[in-house]
Amino acid sequence: MTDPDRIPTMAELAAAGEAPEVLFWVGCAGAFDDRARRITKAFVRILNAARVRFAVLGTEESCTGDPARRAGNEFLFQMQAQQNVAVLNGYGVKRIVTACPHCFNTLRNEYPALGGSYEVMHHTQFINALMKEGRIRVEGGSFQGKRITFHDPCYLGRGNGEYEAPREVLLKLDAALVEMKRSRAQGFCCGAGGAQMFKEAEPGAKEVNHERSEEAVATGAHIIAAGCPFCNTMLTDGVKKLQQEGKVQVLDVAELIAGAGEL
Amino acid sequence: MSIAQPVFxxxxxxxxxxxxxxxxxxxxxxxxxxxEDRTDRRAERWAVMARVALGQGKMVVRPVAGLLHIIVYAGFVIINIEVLEILVDGVFGTHRAFAFLGPAYDLLIGSFEVLALGVWAACAIFLVRRNLIRLRRFVMKELDGWPRTDANLILATEIALMSAFLLMNAADLALQQQQVEHYVQAGAFPVSGPLAALLGFHGLAPATLIAVERFCWWFHIVGILAFLNYLVVSKHLHILLAFPNTWYSKLEPRTRLADMPRVAGEVRSMLDPAVPPPAATAPRTVAGVEVPERFGARDVFDLSWKNLLDAYTCTECGRCTSECPANLTGKLLSPRKVMMDTRDRLEEVGRAIDAGKGVWKDDGKSLHTRISEEELWACTTCNACTQACPVNIDPVDIIMQMRRYKVMEESSTRPALTGMFNNVENNGAPWAFGPDKRMDWARG
Structure with a gap:
């Protein structure tokens, strides 16, 4: 799926007088980070396989403002948020799906106060719905029998109460889903939230992502499943630090589904 | 009427x-x-209070401490029925005024005794956890000094009060058995019965037993009155404030940050010249001085009353800190300390206002005197602390307001964050990639 013609933008659709089923909010990581781009492409393969009529904002998409707001810069957040709301409302967007829990949280919970109310879904929720509707089918595939552990993103789990959708999706892989010592509401942060991704960690005895990666590796899982591009980066680094990258892979839920279904 | 009644x-x-x-x-x-308005969605608020405070719903996430706490909590609530009888007896000079209830009275006294023993044992185990097993959250530096003494004093007092209650009943039972006048035959004594036998109370003279019974009775009620007034200088205020604090809980998703309507209004006006900037609000007058509207929190005046209620409600259990990823990896941040610092600063300000006869005089200090930037910038906003708190305290809200003050009022931040701000402002992304590169992923 590398054909740019297959990725419609809102502008193109609007010009043709059409509206998509859902807007795919790619997010900054999904657009610019080399690792996260692979998640974006995997999710697009799923969308195409399910024949979802989606579109992206493309060059009209801009940071939701999440990191600026968490870092205390409310002015910058408002600049981003209000401009994004204007663009989204301009296209009459109703439904949004995103593979980033931080974009998800901001779009879902913080834009309504600024006049931007949409039905916002995390991509694991969206994939779960597609599976339930029978729009995509995955039968074990290459991950059959593997041990997988899911790392709850704080902004999806504790933040928005979604613990089950990613697990329901993973169970379709016929893999053994194993839980870490701290999971769901007690899940342990990867260390990236609250704008930490964009700064050095404060002085301490250990990096948060190393602690979490140790816990994930201790489950004996072959795969650490993530649902957030930032968690993915943090855990990938952590697994490398533990010199386990040959044995343990960090993959997004979308990559697992796209990989298993050979989409 | 004896002298005891007016004294009582x-x-x-x-x-x-x-x-x-x-x-x-x-x-x-x-x-x-x-x-801050926290009076919407009332039905939900009652439900949260019933589940979290009344029902101890979040305590049992840790079963051992949760179960022990429920025993102390139930003991506290139910034994207060006994206190009601003590009040009636004290005022009217009666003895066991509720004895007319008959078998129901036996059931009441019997269950108080079992609960009292339970509270006694639970408090003893709590003392062991704090002082002998030394669980990490109970021996951290922020508890050095008064907080640790405070915790031990509370537990010791509860043990003393329960001991007095059981000893009082033991002496009372012996007096009943000796058919001493005034000591009506009433009550069931599943715990103090064996206790009386163990202490050989049956062989004691009525005068001695009356002395023991009266001493324990007075100790119990004076102890309760003293304890009531001790609450306000102690972390123990949670026994009252847990209820309003959970009623006023944040009901929005945990990771939804509070809005700043003034900033939103100013930005709206910047983006659309047709929209006038928000009108200046008159400064608030608090404790005789004007507090200007600030971006974020410099001092307790800038926090909302709910943040301050949170601070007074905190009983320093440390469940927040024991789940905080920053704290667990050796960073300076401890959400419990943020709450303790907020309360201590508020108490300091309150004492200064009392000394100034109701008027506050700036002492040059603030919340930031106690809570450092290193602590503020260590938070990942993961909300493990708000999830863990058994009474729905929100340290993240205070941390975020203090970050906002640092960034927007003092232009003080971490260097890398300045770079991120510049990138978002110039490129619409936290990294140095322009919007023209947004679709490159689809080509690569």
Whole structure:
């Protein structure tokens, strides 16, 4: 799926007088980070396989403002948020799906106060719905029998109460889903939230992502499943630090589904 | 009428009046915070209070501490029915005024005794956890000094009160068995019965037993009055404030940050010249001085009253800190310390206002004197602390307001974050990639 013609933008659709089923909010990581781009492409393969009529904002998409707001810069957040709301409302967007829990949280919970109310879904929720509707089918595939552990993103789990959708999706892989010592509401942060991704960690005895990666590796899982591009980066680094990258892979839920279904 | 009755009435009135005054002082301090509306969705609020405070729903996430706490909590609530009888007896000079209830009375006294023993044992185990097993959250530096003494004092007092209650009943039972006048035959004594036998109370002279019974009775009620007034200088205020604090819980998703309507309005006006900038609001007058509207929180006046209620409700259990990823990896941040610092600063301000006869004089200090930037910038906003708190305290909200003050009022941040701000402002992304590169992923 590398054909740019297959990725419609809102502008193109609007010009043709059409509206998509859902807007795919790619997010900054999904657009610019080399690792996260692979998640974006995997999710697009799923969308195409399910024949979802989606579109992206493309060059009209801009940071939701999440990191600026968490870092205390409310002015910058408002600049981003209000401009994004204007663009989204301009296209009459109703439904949004995103593979980033931080974009998800901001779009879902913080834009309504600024006049931007949409039905916002995390991509694991969206994939779960597609599976339930029978729009995509995955039968074990290459991950059959593997041990997988899911790392709850704080902004999806504790933040928005979604613990089950990613697990329901993973169970379709016929893999053994194993839980870490701290999971769901007690899940342990990867260390990236609250704008930490964009700064050095404060002085301490250990990096948060190393602690979490140790816990994930201790489950004996072959795969650490993530649902957030930032968690993915943090855990990938952590697994490398533990010199386990040959044995343990960090993959997004979308990559697992796209990989298993050979989409 | 004996001399005991007027003495009792005076003590009771003094204890209650002092407690009322102390509570009003706490209320005044809480209302130093700015206004915030937390009265919407009432049905949900009652449900949260019923589940979290009344039902101890979040305590049992840790089964051992949760179960022990429920015993102490149930003991506290139910044994207060016994206190009601003590009040009636004290005022009217009666003895066991509720004895007319018959078998129901036996059931009441019997269950109080079992609960009292349970509370006694639970408090003893709590003391062991704090002082012998030394669980990490109970031996951290922020508890050095008064907080640790405070915790031990509370547990020791509860053990003393329960001991007095059981000893009183043991002596009473012996007096009943010796058919001493005034000691009506009433009650069931599943715990103090064996206790009386163990202590050989049956062989003691009535005068000695009466002395023991009266001493314990007075100790129990004076102890309760003293304990009531101790609450306000102690972390133990949670036994009252847990209820309003959970009622006023944040009901929005945990990771939804509070809005700043003024900033939103100013940006709206910047983006659309047709929209006038928001009108300046008159400064609030608090404790005789004007508090200007600030971006974020410099001092307790800038926090909302709910943040301050949170601070007074915190009983320093440390569940927040024991789940905080920053703290667990050796960073300076401890959400519990943020709450303790907020309360201690509020108390400091309150004392200064009292000394100034109701007027606050800036002392050059603030919340930031106690809570450092290193602590503020260590938070990942993961909300493990708000999830863990058994009474729905929100340290993240305070941390975020203090970050906002640092960034927007003092332009003080971490260097890398300045770079991120510049990138978002110039490129619409936290990295140095322009919007023209947004679709490159689809080509690569």
């Amino acid at each position: 009435i005076v003590l009771l009135a003094a204890g209650a009046a002092l407690f009322g005054r102390n509570l009003m002082r706490v209320r005044r301090n809480i209302l130093l915070g700015r206004d």
